[in-house]
Amino acid sequence: xxxxxxxxxxxxxxxxxxxxxxxxxIGPLLYAVWTSLHYFNLTKLRQVxxxxxxxxxxxxxxxxxxQAMGRTFTLLLIALPLQIMIGLGIALLLHKPGNTFLxxxxxxxxxxxxxxxxxxxxxxxxxxxxxxxxxxxxxxGFVGIEAVNWIGDPDxxxxxxxxWDVWQWTPFVALVMLAGFTTIPxxxxxxxxxxxxxxxxVLRHVQLPFLIPGLTAVLILRTADTLxxxxxxxxxxxxxxxxxxxxxxxxxxxVGFRGFDQGMASAQAVILLIITxxxxxxxxxxxxxxxx
Amino acid sequence: xxxRSCISTIAIAACAAVGFTASANAWSLEEAAKPYAGTVxxxxxxxxxxxxxxxxxxxxxxKKTGIKINIIKHPYENALGEQVRDFVAGGxxxxxxxxxxxxxxxxxxxxVEPVSKFTSNPALKDPDLDMDDFFPxxxxxxxxxxxxxxxxxxxxxxxxMFYNKCMLKDAxxxxxxxxxxxxxxxxxxxxxKDGKYAFALQSKRNETQSADSFARMLWPFGGxxxxxxxxxNLLSKESQTGLQFRQDLMKYMPKGIVAYDHSETVNALAxxxxxxxxxxxxxxxxxKDPKTSKIGDCLAIAPEPKGPAGRKPxxxxxxxxxxxxxDDNEKAASWLFIQWITSKAKAKEYVERGGVSAxxxxxxxxxxxxxxxxxxxLVESWQEGVPEFRxxxxxxxxxTEIVQEWGSKIMLGEVSVKDGAxxxxxxxxxxxxxxxxxxxxxxxxx
Numbered sequence: 001x002x003x004x005x006x007x008x009x010x011x012x013x014x015x016x017x018x019x020x021x022x023x024x025x026i027g028p029l030l031y032a033v034w035t036s037l038h039y040f041n042l043t044k045l046r047q048v049x050x051x052x053x054x055x056x057x058x059x060x061x062x063x064x065x066x067q068a069m070g071r072t073f074t075l076l077l078i079a080l081p082l083q084i085m086i087g088l089g090i091a092l093l094l095h096k097p098g099n100t101f102l103x104x105x106x107x108x109x110x111x112x113x114x115x116x117x118x119x120x121x122x123x124x125x126x127x128x129x130x131x132x133x134x135x136x137x138x139x140x141g142f143v144g145i146e147a148v149n150w151i152g153d154p155d156x157x158x159x160x161x162x163x164w165d166v167w168q169w170t171p172f173v174a175l176v177m178l179a180g181f182t183t184i185p186x187x188x189x190x191x192x193x194x195x196x197x198x199x200x201x202v203l204r205h206v207q208l209p210f211l212i213p214g215l216t217a218v219l220i221l222r223t224a225d226t227l228x229x230x231x232x233x234x235x236x237x238x239x240x241x242x243x244x245x246x247x248x249x250x251x252x253x254x255v256g257f258r259g260f261d262q263g264m265a266s267a268q269a270v271i272l273l274i275i276t277x278x279x280x281x282x283x284x285x286x287x288x289x290x291x292x
Numbered sequence: 293x294x295x296r297s298c299i300s301t302i303a304i305a306a307c308a309a310v311g312f313t314a315s316a317n318a319w320s321l322e323e324a325a326k327p328y329a330g331t332v333x334x335x336x337x338x339x340x341x342x343x344x345x346x347x348x349x350x351x352x353x354x355k356k357t358g359i360k361i362n363i364i365k366h367p368y369e370n371a372l373g374e375q376v377r378d379f380v381a382g383g384x385x386x387x388x389x390x391x392x393x394x395x396x397x398x399x400x401x402x403x404v405e406p407v408s409k410f411t412s413n414p415a416l417k418d419p420d421l422d423m424d425d426f427f428p429x430x431x432x433x434x435x436x437x438x439x440x441x442x443x444x445x446x447x448x449x450x451x452x453m454f455y456n457k458c459m460l461k462d463a464x465x466x467x468x469x470x471x472x473x474x475x476x477x478x479x480x481x482x483x484x485k486d487g488k489y490a491f492a493l494q495s496k497r498n499e500t501q502s503a504d505s506f507a508r509m510l511w512p513f514g515g516x517x518x519x520x521x522x523x524x525n526l527l528s529k530e531s532q533t534g535l536q537f538r539q540d541l542m543k544y545m546p547k548g549i550v551a552y553d554h555s556e557t558v559n560a561l562a563x564x565x566x567x568x569x570x571x572x573x574x575x576x577x578x579x580k581d582p583k584t585s586k587i588g589d590c591l592a593i594a595p596e597p598k599g600p601a602g603r604k605p606x607x608x609x610x611x612x613x614x615x616x617x618x619d620d621n622e623k624a625a626s627w628l629f630i631q632w633i634t635s636k637a638k639a640k641e642y643v644e645r646g647g648v649s650a651x652x653x654x655x656x657x658x659x660x661x662x663x664x665x666x667x668x669x670l671v672e673s674w675q676e677g678v679p680e681f682r683x684x685x686x687x688x689x690x691x692t693e694i695v696q697e698w699g700s701k702i703m704l705g706e707v708s709v710k711d712g713a714x715x716x717x718x719x720x721x722x723x724x725x726x727x728x729x730x731x732x733x734x735x736x737x738x
Contacts, residue, residue, distance in 0.1 A: 042380050043397050043686060064697075131548050132565070152548015154704060240497035241550040242700040257373050259690040 029273075036266035043260045053207025055267035060069040065268060067243065068251040070276075075158075075247065075281070076226045079165045083222065084215070092203070094174070095181040107178070110171035111284050121164055122235030126151065129160050129236075154244030157237050161245050164232055169225070180211035220280050227276055248272055319419050322356050324628060330357030331625040335387035335612070336371055337363045341577045342447035344647035353632055359625045369498055372546055372689065379403040379617060386618035386626045390443050390611050392434045393503075396685040399437035404613035405442045408566045410627040415657070418631050425636055431678035435611035443611025444634040445650035449572035450673035451508065451596050451606030452479040452666060454579055458590035459483060459567040468568065468594040472512055472537065475568070475597050482546035483567045490544040492566040494557040497550070497700045502692045504554075506699040507682050508570065508606050509534040512599025517683055517691075517720070520735050522729050524717025527710070530601070535702065541702065550703050562587055570596050571606060573673075576666045577646035593666045595673050607677040609650075687727050694719045 039051050059065050090110070094103050115122075128135050129150035137147040141262025150156045184207055192206040230249040233239065239246035239254070246254075252272070337343040343365075350361050364385075366374050368635065372394055378385045379401070388404050398404045411417045426445055435443035455468050463482040469475040475491060483490035495505035505610065506630065510516055515531030525531055542549060546560060558575050560566040562585035578592070579585045596605040612630045614623050632638060639654035654660055655667050682688065694716055702712035721730075728734040 042376055043401060043689065045380065045401075131546075149548040152551035157551075237551070238497060240700060241548075242497065242706055243697055243702045246697075254693060259693045260373075260376060261640070261690065 025155065032266040032269055035262050036270050038263050041261050041268070055263050056271070058064070058264065059267045059271060065248075067250045067252065068246050069120070071158075071243075071245070072227060072229075072247045072249075075162060075165070075229070079162050079169075079226065080219070080222050081244050082162075082166050083170045083173045084218065086170045087218075088177050088211075090170070090174035091177035091181060091198075094178050107175070110174055113168045113171050116168065118168075118231035119235045121168055122232040122237075125160060125232070125236040131133050147175035151237055152241055154241055157241060161233055164236070165226070165229070168232070169222060173222070176214040176218050177211055180214040181207065184210045202241060212287055216283055219283045219287070223279055223283070224276055227272060315689075319414075321353075321418070321628065321632060324415060324418075325357035325359055325625070328621050328625040328628070330360075331621050332360045333386045333622060333626050334364060334384045335626075335629075336364045336375055336385065336389045337365050338368050338371060338389070338447070338610075339365055340368075340447065340574055342517075342574050342642075342647040345642055345647035346446070347643060348645050349633065349638065353629060356522050357625075357628060359629065361629060379615065380475075386615050386622040387630065388443070388613045388615050389446075390434070390613055392607070392609060392611075392679075393682045393684050393688045395435065395437045395442065395611070397689065398613070399440070399442055400686045403616055404442045405616055405623065407435070407444065407613075410614070416624055416627055416631075418635065420636060421631060422636055425653050426650050427652055427674045429607070429674050429677050429679060430609065433607060433648070433677070433684070434609050435613065437684070443613030443725075444630050444635055446610050446612045446630075447574065448609040448648045448650040449574050449607070450670050450677060451504075451570050451608075451674065452576075452669050453568060453570050453594045453596050454561055454575070455592055455594065456561065456564065456566075456587055456590045457592040459488070459564070463567075468592070469597050472541075472597045472599050476537065476541050476544065479568070480500040480541065480574075484544045486722055487675050488564070489546045489560075489566045491539070491541065491568045492545050492552060492557045492560045493538070493549060493570065494552045494554055495550050495700070495703055496553040496556075497696045498553070499692060499696075500553050501550075501699045502695040503608055503682055504570075504606060505538070505703075506535075506695050508596075509538040511596070511604035511678055511681060512601055513537060514599070514601035516680075519697075520736075522724055524713075524715045524720055526713035526720075532709060532713065534599070535713060538703070541707060550700055551677070561585075570606070572606070573648045573666055573670050576648070593669050595669045595676075602671070603676045604678050605673045605676065607673075607679065607681040617719055687723050690723045691720050694723070 036055050037050060037052060039047065039049050039054075041047070049127060090106075094106060096150070127133075129135060129137075131147055131149050131152065134150070135148065140146075148156060150160050188206060189202070192202045196202065228249050229247055229252060231246060233245050233250060237245040239250045248268070249272075252265050252268045255261050255268065312455070337347065347363060350363075354360060364374075371389060372391070374387060375388060377383070379388075390398050390404070399518055411421065411423075430445045430448055431441065434445045434448070434645045435441050448561050453468055457467075460466075460468065460479075460483070461730060463479075465479065465566075466483070469479050480490045493505050493508070494500050507517070510526075510531055511534075513530050513534030515528060516525045519528075526535075544568070546552070548565065552560070554571065554575065557566075557569050557576055558571060561569045562570075562579055564586060579587060579591055582588065585591070594623075595603060597603075606682075612634070614626045614630065618626060633642070634650070636651050636653050639649040639651040640657060640660060642649050643654055643660055649655075655671050683691065698707070698712045698716040698719070701707045702709055707715065724730065
C-alpha cells in the first residue's frame with residue numbers, strides 16, 4: 001500500500017539501532033543509577049547494600065564535589081567564548097573570496113588538532129610545559145621572559161589546560177562556523193554589502209542568523225565535552241597540583257576507580273548527567289528561539 | 293629403652309634422614325614443572341628497573357619449565373585498578389603483584405593464596421626456598437597480613453639518600469647530612485644557588501605524595517597517620533612538626549616540586565640540578581647508568597637522614613602471590629615461577645641485572661658488596677624500617693586519595709599545615725568509621 005510502511009520493516013530498520021543504544025547507553029545508565037543507590041565498593045563486594053539516596057546526599061553536601069564542578073564551569077566559561085571568538089574569526093577569514101590554495105591548506109591544517117588523541121595532547125603538554133626542558137619556556141626565554149612554572153603552579157596549570165583546550169577545539173568551531181557561512185545565499189550577502197561597508201553589521205544582521213544552528217551545536221557539544229574532559233588533563237596534570245585542575249570527570253574517575261567507591265562515583269555521574277541535560281535544554285530553548 | 297630398640301630408633305631416624313635428603317636432592321625445577329609444561333601464567337609487571345631485570349631472566353625459566361610467563365605491563369598508577377577489576381571480574385591474572393599497601397586489601401578479599409598452600413607440597417616446594425633468608429621486615433611487610441604470608445618479596449625498595457658528592461664537596465661538605473635538621477639548616481642554604489637546589493622531594497599528587505613526601509616527613513619526627521585506636525594522629529605535636537618541616541624545606545627544592553614524580557626527581561639529580569634526593573633503592577640502576585644519568589662517579593648513596601625519632605626510612609615494594617582465581621595447574625606454575633624468581637639462587641643475577649633482591653644472603657656476597665655501593669645503606673635501612681610506614685589495611689586506596697589531595701594543598705599553601713591535617717584526619721576517620729573500625733565490626737588491623 002502506497003504511503004504506509006509495514007510494521008516489520010520499521011522494526012527491521014530501527015531495531016538494530018535501538019538494540020545498540022540500549023546495550024551501550026541505556027543499560028549502563030540504568031546500572032549506574034542502581035549502583036548509585038547502593039554502598040558499592042569494588043574492593044568490598046561482600047558489603048554491598050542498598051542505602052537509598054545516601055550517596056546523593058553525600059555528593060550534594062561535599063564541598064570537594066562542588067569545587068570540582070566550579071572549576072569545570074570556570075574552564076567552560078573561559079575556554080568556550082575564546083574558542084567561539086577565535087573560531088569565528090578564522091571562519092570569517094576563510095570565508096573571504098580569493099587565495100583558494102591557501103584556504104584549502106588552512107582547512108586541512110585545522111583538522112590536525114582535532115585528530116590528535118586527547119591523551120597525546122596531554123602528554124605533549126607535560127613535555128612542552130616542563131619548567132626546565134619545555135619548549136614553551138624556551139620560547140619565552142628567547143623574548144626575555146623568565147621560565148614559568150606551568151605544571152607546578154595551580155594558576156598556571158589551569159591556564160595550560162585552557163590553552164590546550166582552546167588549541168584543540170577552536171578548529172572544530174571554525175569548521176562548523178565555516179559550514180554555516182556556506183549556507184548563506186550569495187545574493188543576500190552581496191545585497192547586504194551594497195547596503196553597508198560595515199562587516200559587523202553584515203555579520204550581526206545577515207550572517208549570524210545562519211550561523212545559529214551550528215553555534216547551538218557547538219555550544220551543546222563543547223559543553224558536554226568540557227564536562228567530561230578527562231584524558232588530556234589526566235595525562236598532563238593528573239588533576240594537580242593540589243586540586244587545581246581536578247575537573248568533575250577526573251574527580252569521578254578518582255572516586256570510582258582509584259578509591260573504588262563505585263556507588264559514590266555513580267551518584268556523581270548521574271548528577272553530572274542531569275546538569276548536562278538541563279544545560280542542553282537551556283541552549284536549545286534560548287538559541288533556537290532566535291531563528292524561529 | 294634397651295639396646296635393641298635404641299639401635300632400631302637410630303636406624304629408622306637415619307633412614308628417614310637419608311630418604312629425606314635423597315628426596316630433597318632429587319627436587320629440581322625441571323622435574324617439578326613437568327606436569328605444568330605449556331601452562332600460561334599471566335602476571336602484571338610495572339615499567340621499572342626491577343621488572344626489566346626479571347623480564348630478562350624469564351626466558352631461562354620458560355626454557356627450563358615449558359611454562360609461559362605472559363607479562364602485562366602497566367604504569368604503577370594503573371596497576372592496582374587493573375588488578376582489582378581483573379579479580380572482581382574473575383579474569384585471567386594468575387599472579388598478583390602486591391604493593392605493600394595493597395596486601396590487606398588483597399588478602400581480606402581472598403584474592404591471593406597463602407604461601408603455605410604450596411610450601412606444604414613437597415612436589416612444589418624448593419628445598420632451598422629458605423624463607424628465613426628474606427629480610428624479616430620486608431617479608432612480613434610486603435607479603436604478610438595478619439600473621440600469614442601470602443607473597444614473596446620481589447621488587448624491593450627502601451628509601452635511600454642519593455647525592456652528588458662533587459656538589460657537596462664544592463660546598464664544603466665531606467659527606468651527606470646525618471639528620472633532616474642538618475639538611476635543612478646547613479646543606480639547604482649552602483647548596484641552593486645559581487639555579488641549583490639542595491634537595492628535591494618528589495611530591496606529585498599520586499601515591500608519590502602519600503608515600504614519598506607526606507609519610508616520609510611523619511615518621512622520623514615521631515608522627516604517624518593513626519594512633520593506636522585508629523584515630524587520626526596528624527594533629528599530634530610530632531606529626532605537625534614533621535609536616536611543618538616539609539614546608540620549611542621547600543625553599544631549598546626546585547619550583548613546582550608538587551608536580552615532581554620519581555622520574556623528574558631522579559632526573560634532577562642525574563642532570564646535576566639538585567644535590568640530594570631521597571628515593572627508592574630501585575632507582576640505583578637508572579642513576580648509575582651513563583645512558584640515563586650524567587652524575588657518573590659523583591653519585592654516592594647513604595641511608596636517609598635521621599629525625600628526632602630516628603631514621604625511619606621510607607619503605608615500599610612489591611610481593612608476588614598466587615591468585616585464587618587461577619586453576620590448579622596455573623597456581624602450581626605460578627608458584628614455581630614466584631619461587632624461582634625470588635630464590636637465593638637467582639638473587640645475584642637479579643641484582644646484577646638492575647633489581648633489588650630481598651635476600652639477605654646476596655648482600656653478603658663479596659662481589660655484590662664491592663660492585664653496588666647502595667648495599668650497606670639498603671641493609672641498614674631494612675633494619676630500621678617501619679612496616680606501617682603507610683597503613684596496609686584494605687581502606688588504604690581510599691585514604692591515600694585523601695592524603696594526596698590534602699597533602700598537596702598543604703604544600704601549595706592553599707591550607708595551613710594544621711587546618712590541612714585536621715581536614716585530612718577527619719576525612720580519614722570517616723572512611724575508617726564507614727569500614728566499621730570504630731564500632732567493633734572490624735578489628736583494628738595490626
